[in-house]
Amino acid sequence: MKYQLAIVGGGPAGYTAAEAAGKAGLSVVLFEKNSLGGVCLNEGCIPTKTLLYSAKVYDYAKHASKYAVTVPEASFDLAKIIARKQKVVRKLVLGIKAKLTAHQVTIVTGEATVVDKNTVKCGEEIYECDNLLLCTGSETFIPPIPGVEEVDYWTHRNALDNKELPASLVIVGGGVIGMEFASFFCSLGVKVTVIEMMDEILGGVDKELSALLRAEYAKKGIKFLLSTKVTGLSKGENGTVVAYENAEGAATVEAEKLLLSVGRRPVMKGFGLENLGLELTERKCIKVDEHLQSSVPGVYVCGDLNGVSLLAHTAVREAEVAVHHIIGKEDTMSYRAIPGIVYTNPEIASVGASEEALQKEGIPYQAVKLPMAFSGRFVAENEGMNGVCKVLVAEDGEVLGASMLGNPASELIVLAGIAIEDRKKVEDWKRYVFPHPTVGEIFREL
Ligand SMILES: Cc1cc2nc3c(=O)[nH]c(=O)nc-3n(C[C@H](O)[C@H](O)[C@H](O)COP(=O)(O)OP(=O)(O)OC[C@H]3O[C@@H](n4cnc5c(N)ncnc54)[C@H](O)[C@@H]3O)c2cc1C
Numbered sequence: 001m002k003y004q005l006a007i008v009g010g011g012p013a014g015y016t017a018a019e020a021a022g023k024a025g026l027s028v029v030l031f032e033k034n035s036l037g038g039v040c041l042n043e044g045c046i047p048t049k050t051l052l053y054s055a056k057v058y059d060y061a062k063h064a065s066k067y068a069v070t071v072p073e074a075s076f077d078l079a080k081i082i083a084r085k086q087k088v089v090r091k092l093v094l095g096i097k098a099k100l101t102a103h104q105v106t107i108v109t110g111e112a113t114v115v116d117k118n119t120v121k122c123g124e125e126i127y128e129c130d131n132l133l134l135c136t137g138s139e140t141f142i143p144p145i146p147g148v149e150e151v152d153y154w155t156h157r158n159a160l161d162n163k164e165l166p167a168s169l170v171i172v173g174g175g176v177i178g179m180e181f182a183s184f185f186c187s188l189g190v191k192v193t194v195i196e197m198m199d200e201i202l203g204g205v206d207k208e209l210s211a212l213l214r215a216e217y218a219k220k221g222i223k224f225l226l227s228t229k230v231t232g233l234s235k236g237e238n239g240t241v242v243a244y245e246n247a248e249g250a251a252t253v254e255a256e257k258l259l260l261s262v263g264r265r266p267v268m269k270g271f272g273l274e275n276l277g278l279e280l281t282e283r284k285c286i287k288v289d290e291h292l293q294s295s296v297p298g299v300y301v302c303g304d305l306n307g308v309s310l311l312a313h314t315a316v317r318e319a320e321v322a323v324h325h326i327i328g329k330e331d332t333m334s335y336r337a338i339p340g341i342v343y344t345n346p347e348i349a350s351v352g353a354s355e356e357a358l359q360k361e362g363i364p365y366q367a368v369k370l371p372m373a374f375s376g377r378f379v380a381e382n383e384g385m386n387g388v389c390k391v392l393v394a395e396d397g398e399v400l401g402a403s404m405l406g407n408p409a410s411e412l413i414v415l416a417g418i419a420i421e422d423r424k425k426v427e428d429w430k431r432y433v434f435p436h437p438t439v440g441e442i443f444r445e446l
Pocket of ligand 1: 008009010011012013014031032034035036038039043044045048110113135136138156177267270271302303304310311312313314315
């Protein structure tokens with residue numbers, strides 16, 4: 001069995017590469033040990049957003065009177081919300097399988113082991129390949145907190161499938177995943193506490209916007225403990241006791257459930273990676289060039305495994321670039337404008353350089369801030385909500401970075417992303433006719 005491309009891992013990186021290479025006429029084999037779609041489709045991007053959408057609909061129903069609509073009594077059925085999530089996942093996984101089959105990709109269900117750069121083993125079978133693409137993704141990092149072995153804790157997987165609402169939940173880690181679950185459970189009435197070691201939630205996101213979002217969720221009832229270190233975990237009478245320390249001293253909080261979401265790490269063990277002798281970076285990640293090729297020619301590493309961005313859309317673009325290099329099509333990877341979204345309600349989206357990064361590099365810029373209320377559509381659809389659009393502009397008008405708090409920031413940030421990637425200036429937005437009324441018109445107001 002000889003293929004022009006062998007792919008280990010069927011997540012966004014793997015299935016995108018398989019489809020692109022199949023379309024280009026290469027013979028492709030894709031190995032997936034669990035379910036096609038990887039973390040993103042089965043336990044990440046899609047399931048979380050499906051649950052969050054149910055929570056959003058429930059929120060709208062509860063607060064319908066803000067829009068002069070009467071809803072007698074809004075309620076929800078968590079088991080049905082989860083069943084719907086599973087239906088959505090199943091549909092999308094089947095869609096991917098159909099696409100790959102249509103492009104003659106051989107899908108092998110099983111755990112693959114890399115023997116050398118031209119050989120992959122799966123079960124008893126040996127597969128030869130001209131090119132090898134590794135995209136085994138990442139896994140949840142469990143912090144070595146004293147007592148962690150003795151208590152029951154949730155990772156995102158349990159939080160996605162738990163059919164009974166806890167009365168209270170402590171989330172350790174106020175990053176994107178932590179905040180999305182905080183938003184979901186808070187909407188459904190769970191008493192949520194978020195413990196974050198840094199001085200603000202959502203590290204990497206514009207601090208001003210993160211603080212505004214935090215204030216919004218504090219109003220909804222989430223308790224935030226910032227600059228707080230978790231020092232121990234133990235079993236309590238009604239759940240788990242979390243001991244912590246901060247500037248005010250040492251204290252504890254008890255909750256029925258505990259969710260650990262302090263980060264994810266590339267999966268670099270257990271599939272024969274060591275047989276390739278790939279060069280690593282200072283951060284101990286696999287070194288890749290602008291074509292996602294590793295130090296061994298013909299071996300490519302895409303998605304979470306290379307540790308660069310840990311986002312599905314980055315994985316997708318990297319996979320396209322790697323396949324283009326294999327088929328000899330000119331293309332290079334750019335990380336200049338990778339959007340980062342927090343799908344809370346309201347959403348936060350950012351892209352390009354942050355203020356912190358520009359200050360560190362000594363690049364002069366102006367931060368232009370506009371209230372989202374400058375958009376008529378935003379005012380019409382967001383009763384009682386404030387939002388901000390912040391654009392970082394170079395001295396010559398070039399757009400360097402943008403952040404947005406307010407719905408639907410996740411859909412609109414691409415307008416800024418395109419401007420940043422193509423080194424456009426603020427005035428360039430004015431040359432385009434934006435549909436009216438839309439929230440995106442805010443970019444023409446700058
Ligand atoms: C709760 C949560 C929410 C998220 N939300 C978002 C979001 O909204 N937006 C976003 O951009 N990103 C989000 N992410 C991150 C996103 O899921 C990842 O960035 C993305 O899945 C990475 O894709 P990948 O192809 O690199 O790897 P993965 O999706 O992790 O896929 C890797 C695949 O490789 C398979 N595999 C591993 N080893 C082997 C082997 N030896 N043989 C065969 N198969 C193997 C695994 O089974 C897996 O299916 C979220 C993640 C989580 C956990």
